[in-house]
Amino acid sequence: MIKQPSDITGCGVAVIAMLLGKKTYKCAMDLVEPNRDKWLVSRTDNMNIHQMKLALGQLMRGFHVVSGRKIPEGLGLAAIYVETNNLLKHWVAFDGEHYFDPLSTAKGPTFRINRRVAGFVALYPCTSGDLETCSGCNKP
Numbered sequence: 001m002i003k004q005p006s007d008i009t010g011c012g013v014a015v016i017a018m019l020l021g022k023k024t025y026k027c028a029m030d031l032v033e034p035n036r037d038k039w040l041v042s043r044t045d046n047m048n049i050h051q052m053k054l055a056l057g058q059l060m061r062g063f064h065v066v067s068g069r070k071i072p073e074g075l076g077l078a079a080i081y082v083e084t085n086n087l088l089k090h091w092v093a094f095d096g097e098h099y100f101d102p103l104s105t106a107k108g109p110t111f112r113i114n115r116r117v118a119g120f121v122a123l124y125p126c127t128s129g130d131l132e133t134c135s136g137c138n139k140p
């Protein structure tokens, strides 16, 4: 499980690291850095849902990337946007079964996330062989 380097920011990049199967936070940050103008909120390095969708769309080759607010049935790999106790937004990774919370204080992986879900960015593997022309295969 990859942890964010600070309690106030870096959860989005840590979640990208986990979804991409990277070994370290830095591996993912090296991929995000050249696109920080598009993928990170300036100064805070936070990511909103739109930015997470852009980043995963470019980094997760061969996957349909779908965002929404209410988690659908049968969700597989996904970045889940949750609210913390003080109503801040926070990203956790999901592998279809377990949640991976990048906060240093969070234990896990866990089967549940004890937070209000504000949205998600889901990844569905494209089985058509050509993501560019696919109009929807595994995509719900």
Ligand SMILES: [Zn+2]
Binding pocket: 064, 125, 126, 127, 128, 130, 131, 134, 135, 136, 137, 138, 139
């Ligand atoms: Zn497809």
